[in-house]
Amino acid sequence: MQWDVVIGLEIHVQLATQTKIFSGSSTTYGAEPNIQASAVDLAMPGTLPVANEQAFRYAVMFGLAVDAEICRRSVFERKNYFYPDLPKGYQTTQLAKPIVGPGHVDIELKDGTTKRVRIHHAHLEEDAGKSLHEDYHGMTGIDLNRAGTPLIEVVTEPDMRSSEEAVAFARKLHGLVTSLGICDGDMSQGSLRFDVNVSIRPKGQEELGTRTETKNLNSFRFMEQAIHQEVERQIDVLTEGGRIIQETRLYNGDTNTSRSMRTKEEANDYRYFPCPDLLPVVIDDEFIEQARRSLPELPDARKARFQSEYGLTEYDAGLLANSAQMAALFEETVRYGKDPKLAANWLLGELSARLNSEDRSLADCPVSAAQFGTLILRISDGTVSSTGAKKVFEGLWEGEGGDVDALIEAKGLKQVSDTGALEQIVDEVLADMDEQIAQYREADEKKRKKLMGGFMGPLMKASRGQGNPKMFNELLKKKLDS
Amino acid sequence: MHDKTVAELSRDLAEGRITSVELTQHYLDRIEQQDGQLNSFITVNAEGALADARAADEQRKNGKATAWTGVPFAHKDIFCTEGVLTSCGSRMLANFIPPYNATVTQRFRDAGAVCVGKTNMDEFAMGSSTESSYFGATTNPWGKNRVPGGSSGGSAAAVAARLVPAATATDTGGSIRQPAALCGITGLKPTYGRVSRYGMIAFASSLDQGGTMARTAEDNAMMLNVMAGxxxxxxxxxxxxVPDYTATLNEPLKGLRIGLPREYFTDQLSPDMDRVIRAAIREYEGLGATVKDISLPHANLAIAAYYVIAPAECSANLSRFDGVRYGYRCEDPKDLLDLYTRTRAEGFGDEVKRRIMVGSYALSAGYYDAYYLKAQKVRRLIQQDFIEAFKEVDVIMSPTTPSPAFVQGEKTNDPVTMYLEDIFTISTNLAGLPALSLPAGFVDGLPVGLQIIGDYFSEARLLNAAHQYQQLTDWHRLTPAS
Structure with missing residues (x-):
């Protein structure tokens, strides 16, 4: 049987506010456990929450960016459940009246088409702390530094039909929130976490199948693998005559397996009710207009500009424009290195491949825009060959030195572009190649092109790889054709 | 000396007739001698109080005194006091020493007042008799086997017995006014939002309000001057x-329009109670007030609505007491569930557990609409009743309680009868209105309170009305035999 895959996403986006959503504690990642937990975060008796205005501003910016309606009177509710890293015994979140109403995001697919994914809503809520089960000899450590970090939870409609679409959406959302500057986008630190709702149905069937939810996927790769894995699992279950149970699953990226965490029957009754410690938050026109004015250039607009301003292809422009950091690096690099196409090739080629293979984010890229730019300048002016440039990049990546020109020099990668010196090499090499020269001169135009390669090898060898190939080529032509 | 009011003591201190150290020591001695019988204090902080008193005397010398500098008083044990046990009358917090002050605590500290200790209360302020305290019941100084009312029974008994001239209290459904009435003192519950709830351990957040207890209206005004804002x-x-509440105490009452709710003066009220209250109202007529019968049509729904909303909120507010971060923790928990269930089973008393269960039930899936949502609608109707009434009258008067202090143990096994103690006081909490109770006479040798309810933020008027009555009567001056 042929199956259709239906995917909806829930994305937790950590907002890049200085302080927590209901207290003045810092939200900086990586501090000593519980250093950033105040009396409010610890839910000490009598303490009360005060909403962080910046979190609302960020949520409104997100709403505007996805063309959504902003709820003028949003209400915080208490979601009640017991867990050690949930200090109050309830999570303060939004249910009936979320800050961001229905909106949409358009994603570009590999076949060049565009698809609209609808946003059901996005709501503000507080993050929980962390339970640490290792290193405590059978006990559990609790770190409440993260407790109270503001999140928006973005909930999509089940509009995606493949893992490719889901990942394309996830990347687009990542680009959007980082471009807005409302999230640092660091997935390894949990700044963006994806829950994936997956169901399958026989091709052509209208009615949706039973879905499962796989929680807390914190990389695009895990997300893609988890969807594949879950689709396979569901197909196996249904093919063998079983039925899908509505449940929450946990995916293990190391083993590429998932297991059931809890079924619907085991789910909590969260006993939601409006939080009496927080009044409904009224957002007026001025607040929205202020947020609108503060919107930076968003990926779609940036992509269009990259195409027109730098003459990039739609595909390259899209890739570079999606991430604010990548886009900034690109524009900086062009400022130094002039050639936008070459810059795009390097950033999307060499750099991206390297980041991927080492699973690093652009934030800890050791090569600066100035370095990239200079390198590109040296490729353009023939100082270094593209092979040589890769070696320079390697050196920069490994932290071998700051100055690109010095590094080219030190590695002996500077091309010989002195006509006199090159001409001498050409003459010496050709002196031993009479046979080949004769062959060349007898050949037609098409064949001559092929035969050129036979001369280039020995030339490069003779110049110990440092001869400028373009100039060798010109000199050769002059000598052979004369 | 202990028969003096706050206002008189403040003058004595200002004019150097006594020092704060002498005064504080005097009250500490009285507590030492008499509180063995009353059990109105959970904690007596002699050392801290004397240190504060010395500092206050120093401040007086330096000419930096407020009206409260050096005046002893007590806090209900629901207000967090930095470095001093804050138990909320519960085993759950019998070891809890807050690292912070409630805003109310801080304001009294800033005013230079001397807190001699923390007063007894019903566990988590749930009760009308101060019998549910983990630290034992408080006795009404007017009758050895009588309850002082609750939940602020410790504060009321301590003020009535002249162990302190004033004490803070809180009122969620009558917890200031009912014990004030039963102990023959004056107590004010301000408008919801007038006094900060920060650091005041929450029972039902949308109903809780901190307030004042002293013998005279003037002293209540002096307290509110410190607390409000x-x-x-x-x-x-x-x-x-925030106005100066003492500034308008002497305004004439001529033309004051008094409303008597038909629903509060029924044949349910004993003839003795009715007689006392009507006599008090006649005094007001003598002062130039006019009296009018009014209707609060939804008054009979108040108790039912309250006993859905208050438990619902408390069920979430008390979730933080889980044995994880502070407070009581059961011995040798086997696992997480065991930690939660035994900690809460052993740490909470019966009435608290009853309300958590009722509240959890009212918020459960399938019952939310029928209970919580409906109760909220009733709440709005009750509020509307008052808004209508205050179009016709300036204040509403009624008995504070249906009867004088009852015998200890009489209602402990009959929660619903206990709940009916608050039949005249609960509506104002649901509506968020200010109300006070002042001594208006005696029935069977026990004090009876007159309740005056005002429109939002009319505390100054309520205090003015009470003060004028106290210029004509001496009920508030009578002292229980010690």
């Missing part, structure tokens, strides 16, 4: 100018 740490506190 906007607090950025409490989102439900209201940013509105």
């Amino acid at each position: 906007f607090d950025p740490r409490d989102s439900t506190s209201i940013d509105r100018e």
Whole structure:
């Protein structure tokens, strides 16, 4: 049987506010456990929450960016459940009246088409702390530094039909929130976490199948693998005559397996009710207009500009424009290195491949825009060959030195572009190649092109790889054709 | 000396007739001698109080005194006091020493007042008799086997017995007014939002309000001068100018329009109670007030609505007491569930557990609409009743309680009868209105309170009305035999 895959996403986006959503504690990642937990975060008796205005501003910016309606009177509710890293015994979140109403995001697919994914809503809520089960000899450590970090939870409609679409959406959302500057986008630190709702149905069937939810996927790769894995699992279950149970699953990226965490029957009754410690938050026109004015250039607009301003292809422009950091690096690099196409090739080629293979984010890229730019300048002016440039990049990546020109020099990668010196090499090499020269001169135009390669090898060898190939080529032509 | 009011003591201190150290020592001695019988204090902080008194005397010398500098008083054990046990009358917090002050605590500290200790209360302020305290019941100084009312029974008994001239209290359904009435003192519950709830351990957040207890209206006004005001740490506190509540105490009452709710003066009220209250109202007529029968049509729904909303809120507010971060923790928990269930089973008393269960039930899936939502609608109707009434009258008067202090143990096994103690007081909490109770006479040798309910933020008028009555009567001056 042929199956259709239906995917909806829930994305937790950590907002890049200085302080927590209901207290003045810092939200900086990586501090000593519980250093950033105040009396409010610890839910000490009598303490009360005060909403962080910046979190609302960020949520409104997100709403505007996805063309959504902003709820003028949003209400915080208490979601009640017991867990050690949930200090109050309830999570303060939004249910009936979320800050961001229905909106949409358009994603570009590999076949060049565009698809609209609808946003059901996005709501503000507080993050929980962390339970640490290792290193405590059978006990559990609790770190409440993260407790109270503001999140928006973005909930999509089940509009995606493949893992490719889901990942394309996830990347687009990542680009959007980082471009807005409302999230640092660091997935390894949990700044963006994806829950994936997956169901399958026989091709052509209208009615949706039973879905499962796989929680807390914190990389695009895990997300893609988890969807594949879950689709396979569901197909196996249904093919063998079983039925899908509505449940929450946990995916293990190391083993590429998932297991059931809890079924619907085991789910909590969260006993939601409006939080009496927080009044409904009224957002007026001025607040929205202020947020609108503060919107930076968003990926779609940036992509269009990259195409027109730098003459990039739609595909390259899209890739570079999606991430604010990548886009900034690109524009900086062009400022130094002039050639936008070459810059795009390097950033999307060499750099991206390297980041991927080492699973690093652009934030800890050791090569600066100035370095990239200079390198590109040296490729353009023939100082270094593209092979040589890769070696320079390697050196920069490994932290071998700051100055690109010095590094080219030190590695002996500077091309010989002195006509006199090159001409001498050409003459010496050709002196031993009479046979080949004769062959060349007898050949037609098409064949001559092929035969050129036979001369280039020995030339490069003779110049110990440092001869400028373009100039060798010109000199050769002059000598052979004369 | 202990028969003097706050106002008189303040003058004595200002004029150097006594020092704060002498005064504080005097009250500490009285507590030492008499509180063995009353059990109105959970904690007596002699050392801290004397140190504060010395500092206050120093401040007086330096000419930096407020009206409260050096005046002893007590806090209900629901207000967090930095470094001093704050138990909320519960085993759950019998070891809890807060690292912070409630806003109310801080304001009294800033005013230079000397807190001699923390008063007894019903566990988590749930009760009308101060019998549910983990630290034992408080006795009404007017009758050895009588309850002082609750939940602020410790504060009321201590003030009535002249162990302190004033004490803070809180009122969620009558917890200031009912014990004030039963102990023959004056107590004010301000408008919801007038006094900060920060650091006041929450029972039902939308109903809780901190307030004042002293023998005279003037002393209550002096307390409110310290307590009232906007607090950025409490989102439900209201940013509105605070008048000097002592400045208008002597305004004439001529033309004051008094409403008597038909629903409160029924044949359910004993003839003795009715007689006392009507006599008090006649005094007001003598002062030039006019009296009118009014209707609060939904009054009979107040108790039912309250006993859905208050438990619902408390069920979430008390979730933080889980044995994880502070407070009581059961011995040798086997696992997480065991930690939660035994900690809460052993740490909470029966009435608290009853309300948590009722509240959890009212918020459960399938019952939410029928209970919580309906109760909220009733709440709005009750509020509307008052809004209508205050179009016709300036204040509403009624008995504070249906009867004088009852015998200890009489209602402990009959929660519903206990709940009916608050039949005249609960509506004002649901509506968020200010109300006070003042001594208006005796039935069977036990004090009876007159309740005056005012429109929002009319505390000055309520205190003015009470003060004028106290210029004509001496009920508030009578002292229980010690």
